[in-house]
Amino acid sequence: MITAAEYVESLKRLKKRQIYLAGELVDDPVAHPIIRPSINAVALTYRLAEMEEHAPLMTATSALTGKRVNRFSHLHQDAHDLIMKVEMQRLLGQLTGSCFQRCVGWDALNALWSTTYEMDQAGGTAYHDRLKAYLAEWEERDWTVAGSMTDPKGNRRLSPSAQADPDLYLHLVERRPEGMVVRGAKAHQTGILNAHEIIVMPTMSLRAEDSNYAVSFALPADSAGLIYIYGRQSCDTRKLEPTRTDVGNINYGGQEALVIFNDVLVPWERVFMCGEWNFASTLVERFSGYHRQSYGGCKAGMGDVLIGAASALAVCHGLEKTSHIKDKLTEMIHLNETLFSCGIACSALGQTTKAGNYLIDQLLANVCKLNVTRFPYEIARLAQDIAGGLLVTLPSDQDFQSPLMGPLLEKYLAGEDAVKTGERQQLLRLVEAMTLGTVAACYLTESMHGAGSPQAQRIMIQRLANLSGKESLARRLAGIDPDGLVYT
Amino acid sequence: MITAAEYVESLKRLKKRQIYLAGELVDDPVAHPIIRPSINAVALTYRLAEMEEHAPLMTATSALTGKRVNRFSHLHQDAHDLIMKVEMQRLLGQLTGSCFQRCVGWDALNALWSTTYEMDQAGGTAYHDRLKAYLAEWEERDWTVAGSMTDPKGNRRLSPSAQADPDLYLHLVERRPEGMVVRGAKAHQTGILNAHEIIVMPTMSLRAEDSNYAVSFALPADSAGLIYIYGRQSCDTRKLEPTRTDVGNINYGGQEALVIFNDVLVPWERVFMCGEWNFASTLVERFSGYHRQSYGGCKAGMGDVLIGAASALAVCHGLEKTSHIKDKLTEMIHLNETLFSCGIACSALGQTTKAGNYLIDQLLANVCKLNVTRFPYEIARLAQDIAGGLLVTLPSDQDFQSPLMGPLLEKYLAGEDAVKTGERQQLLRLVEAMTLGTVAACYLTESMHGAGSPQAQRIMIQRLANLSGKESLARRLAGIDPDGLVYT
Amino acid sequence: MITAAEYVESLKRLKKRQIYLAGELVDDPVAHPIIRPSINAVALTYRLAEMEEHAPLMTATSALTGKRVNRFSHLHQDAHDLIMKVEMQRLLGQLTGSCFQRCVGWDALNALWSTTYEMDQAGGTAYHDRLKAYLAEWEERDWTVAGSMTDPKGNRRLSPSAQADPDLYLHLVERRPEGMVVRGAKAHQTGILNAHEIIVMPTMSLRAEDSNYAVSFALPADSAGLIYIYGRQSCDTRKLEPTRTDVGNINYGGQEALVIFNDVLVPWERVFMCGEWNFASTLVERFSGYHRQSYGGCKAGMGDVLIGAASALAVCHGLEKTSHIKDKLTEMIHLNETLFSCGIACSALGQTTKAGNYLIDQLLANVCKLNVTRFPYEIARLAQDIAGGLLVTLPSDQDFQSPLMGPLLEKYLAGEDAVKTGERQQLLRLVEAMTLGTVAACYLTESMHGAGSPQAQRIMIQRLANLSGKESLARRLAGIDPDGLVYT
């Protein structure tokens, strides 16, 4: 395992990449103030693994080698591993107050592990061994691996091959002896600039005519032909301002980019699917299931931060014992723990795959994520209620720092005597960041759309719910079908 | 273990009890048509244990003797046991569509197990050994044991000893050589007429001046001095009508009674607490925690039935593929599985007590129950939406059976061709039963108040949530407290 | 106008009708204990009109004759009339705690008034004058007129003429010189046994092939060929018990019946539509609009009763100053007044029809009703929360009346000292009645399905919302379309 410092250094050693942000080529992404907070968040996944108190959660024993590895490259072995995953994600959500970006690749790994095994069994291919070899290197080098699933999609009513532009979904362009060439793009690529490697997967179930779109592979993040365009988020440019307070979450943040694959060559030993369209749905569903579980951890952790900020603001206002404030905090906690419970439940009721790693309960993982598309929004609303209107009328930190305005703000924006005005300002900025600002995308919109939009979860829930079994229960109790169990 | 048939026989062998229903003394409770469905529900906990396919869930290996015992007398040994508990409760909820009444005593047992152990350690008493002896007999005879907690309470603002009438909370009246004499009443006694034994507990935290109210004990359900007054519920007298369809859930039901302890003598070997007021809160919280977990199982099982009934009615109307109907069913399933997830989560994250049995996670058990006070009501609302207005305008089964009206109803209340009018009638009656009728108390009001009303859960959630820890997380991210973890 | 006493007498003078209840022919419906409470509710619409304090709300000046008439036969002339309608309905909901059944016919009248006018203009028919003559008699005799819309419908996917049985929707069977003969049935007929007259309308939009189903007409409730089958509701037979307390709402109730039209002859002067299938949707939408407005009044009135009962129970428990109780009552009031506001708003923004009477705002009337399908359920849930578990475990009134059990119940079910145990019992029975018992159908299920199920409202809201206009607003602000209004 490498240290956080080594991780940051390793990013600096990547080949020069084409990264665009605000219309400009980014020269040094590691030092860029808009990008850096997202690197800090990933670095924490390394740093905590170095710490004795967090090592049991942050590391695991490799199923390949028996060595201690960072948990983010671990093949889950049992329900306990899945529970540890959610607990670790909650911890990281608590400590970064943002997305820490290292889950997508990990969830891709576990989904590919069982899918490649089953593909090989069905088709005589050798994808699983390739993946095993890849994982050995990953564990050894303690990579951060991004997972790439979402294509831009164009017209949602049309399948990949039916789009006006065939490139709107990433696809195979050419088979060469040394590898396959792919073209297309992947949108909403979380933390991709902070990754050493990228695992690409198809974005949805496919039919035979879309077989060229059934590709999965890994490649180094600094491969030739990749173009990165940085996604902008609310209040991103506050990170460029002379003082840090107005950023709200002053050290950490998320990262999203659009990645264009401009005829990129992928060596065959890194290809894990090529044309097996009938396995696309299996891969997508397993990946989505793992990733929907993930949100039961990380978003609960971010929720803890927001609840804490609201609670601390209640103290600033002298209202921490007021019944309606306590009631709102209780409701926030209740919703947050309900999220978390769903993450735990889909872990506890999982099952072993044919390939030997462990799979979440699919129905409950989808239930988990569907709650995530709702509750953080309500928690955010309640946080804004407790925070008060100053949340959106507070002058800038430059005013607080000004010799003229500073003392006036200090005087007039004072709260409860024991609390400094500056603390109140900082807490308000954190609530702003999580509900309207720099990390609101992580806490809210990503909760909505990450790991699939809510309708995707509803469709899965419907499909997995065994309605006919429930109908039988009803028919028996209503007297339509016989109840063989009644004694009298 | 005994069979379902033996269970019913054993009830008939109880001494003559003072049971009042509708102002009359009940001569033969086992045969009484209003009472019998609740006996059928308890009997199912015996019957399923006889069946090979259900035995793994319905039975467990006794921690006392190593013998196979009905799970309803099992001391939970680990998280797996707690998960099995919830799964078993869901199964029973599915198969009875009602309360099956055997959980309260079981939850009391597990709560008393650790509490008596700690009381003995603190005070040098010998309650735990008494309980162990009692459990040995319980397991051996495969008793159904009722748990009695809720006192009538009178004026809620006043403590037990401050009430105008000292008997509004059950209390010690006299200590005699052969035992203690108690007086008072317990309300909302679930399934108490179907139990062989009763375990009594105090209803809330107590202070020193209330030490006479700190009593816990077990006694046979046919002890002298007990008076039972049957609680009436919606549509109870439909069970007296000549045909069964209008009952809705035609075989099963719940049971609630008020029990008056009219100077009842309890032998000392069955006393598990007598005056230790400072352990009342421990006992109450542990019992409540176990019982709040229980609801994540049984109510999810009842929810399965109601979802199934609504789904089957959609088929009757030819609407099972209509998008808004599918969407409502999906929402019902989502809410129901969220409930269940919370039950599983508080099981998976439990811990071993000093006495060796296993305790739920208290925070998550309270979160579980708080969701139970909300979601069944929304599931019921959606079921009424799908069922249609006929739910409350359907003529009586006597009209359906009438030679004059029957054919007209058959003709005019037909649905989708393939479905019989009678099936639609029966399904509507089941939905009525669960949302407005004979088992609505089990599915709705008991979900609200059983194992404590929602405010009780909110208070626990607030107390257990570690708000100051969350405030620290916020302070660190906002820059008020140092973040020792940032690399840069 | 007639008095309440005269109204009841007039019912006794109706010809012998075929009314079935519980499989039996009802000899004297006015005296039948299950039916009588619904007659009391209608009678109140007469009684209040006799009282000086209520006359301004309960009566109006006839647009036909200038005489003072009961408002339930009034053609709305302006927004003020529509607001008075809602206010009157709220008052009656408050005073009956149930459905008072006289709105449906009135809403049918106002919908037919403008529709017949437009039909005549379009097709040269003379329906409007027939209706005017009918109204003159109605006003004069102060009739209660039932409105009949909902057909049994069979398979919901198939149109009326495509059903396996052509009678599943009411239709024209034969045209005779003296009138038309119709066959079919109408379900969910509110208060129909308490009406002097019935107005029949088609149940939905029709196409040309369904023209025989496009019939609207009036006929006396005691016409030959009508068969009434009484719909049973939760706890209906408690009205047959020796004491009244357990009924909950002891004097009033609703009434629903299935009515079969067994080749009934309707004289031509009472026919208001016969074959004009293209006007069915206009009639249905206007009727539904008026009736969806109605629910903003009556259900708010019932809500007032339930809020009052919950508040009085909080007093019984000594909890009326407890913050969480106050908060729940406030939420109940908030939801109830939101309902009412929607009823008022669709009245205040209505418009005059070509025929001269006044029409509600259709969009807001549908919004009103859609809220009614949700909020009463939540108000009921909160009422059960405040009421406590005794709501479903309270012994029967026969136990309270028993010399043995009565004193024990008096003692053990006491609440706050100043409140009598009996009052607490009575209030609990009222909350039971409204949420699970005799009037729950009126307050809950009828709120869901009366005046159309929620999906019907959603479809109307979607259709009336002018989405393209809203898209234009967005396009202008986003800079896609020019904003001609900006100064700079």
Place this chain on the structure above:
Amino acid sequence: MITAAEYVESLKRLKKRQIYLAGELVDDPVAHPIIRPSINAVALTYRLAEMEEHAPLMTATSALTGKRVNRFSHLHQDAHDLIMKVEMQRLLGQLTGSCFQRCVGWDALNALWSTTYEMDQAGGTAYHDRLKAYLAEWEERDWTVAGSMTDPKGNRRLSPSAQADPDLYLHLVERRPEGMVVRGAKAHQTGILNAHEIIVMPTMSLRAEDSNYAVSFALPADSAGLIYIYGRQSCDTRKLEPTRTDVGNINYGGQEALVIFNDVLVPWERVFMCGEWNFASTLVERFSGYHRQSYGGCKAGMGDVLIGAASALAVCHGLEKTSHIKDKLTEMIHLNETLFSCGIACSALGQTTKAGNYLIDQLLANVCKLNVTRFPYEIARLAQDIAGGLLVTLPSDQDFQSPLMGPLLEKYLAGEDAVKTGERQQLLRLVEAMTLGTVAACYLTESMHGAGSPQAQRIMIQRLANLSGKESLARRLAGIDPDGLVYT
């Protein structure tokens, strides 16, 4: 009345004010790119009044002079005026997609009109005539008048005079012959830099010891001693960027500032309250009532924009006919129209004050605002659902404008063929602006806290709801109190 152009010119003619933004003194506020959008929004209130089609809504006949005046200075005369107010506010919300800032002063005027009248009657003062003279000038000069209510408040548990710093609430410092001197601050001052005049009011009910805090007055916005500190909001600095698209709402915005009254002299003829602490609650409640009504208009208008943007994005994705999308849009409309209905209802049921102007129904105005604290958040959540994840991952407009990145983005972010990629980008930015960006404060946080935080509404609802009247209704129906109305 003046034109929009004259309005903007008039702002330029104000005396040099001390305005601070981002730590700097603002030299030319009218030209400042962060401030200008808020001026555009106010200017629209003038521009629309110039347009024939909007004049009936935008103007009114002065109750003082009979002349046509801008409605924003009108004394409401009847329910129709109040309804026109809400309709006008909805129109302006639709056309600005932001706060247009001219309501607060207007609501202050109408509240002061009746309060000063009653103060004069009670205390023999002459405030009402002063206000009348002030209004005459206001109407004549067609001023924009800001209303100043909210004090910074410090420790919320302590009253104004009990604060550690007496200046945390604005108060009388000195009475001089020429006027009174005041000190303090007002926070969350909407649009105050765009106003010609300011009306100040106390912020809450006061007691005798706080009489120095009972001050109300008007003064020119460029008076000596006023210091303005601009409040920053999400994404404010995007307005400084070279292109406009990323601002989202490209022309309009809100404005909030902290205003410090540094020993400001107010001439006596502009003083409307000075020491009458017992009238503070009347003034505050009436102002709040009017302002809570206002939100039923403006936020519904903003809701229309957001619904339109979501609908247009559904078209971009080819999903406008998909049932779950239609259902979400229907839900958004439903919630938005419910808001609006509450605004209309509290207008329609208002009453004439002793002073002759018209007052909203207080209970329903509070109900209106309480819904506003909830529904826009849910509408925003649903808009984010429909918009898709690109909402928070879209590259900056500078990337779209870049010759290198532009064509790639055009290619890969295409949607439905008929829609331009740029339109999709612009619509996404508008949804971002309203839910996370430049106008999110207007649509969300201001909906929460403007016109009082939700708890303030709950307290009023509780106080105005007549619980004892509702209890009487329940007691009568339950049989506790006699029901004098039953016929039988």
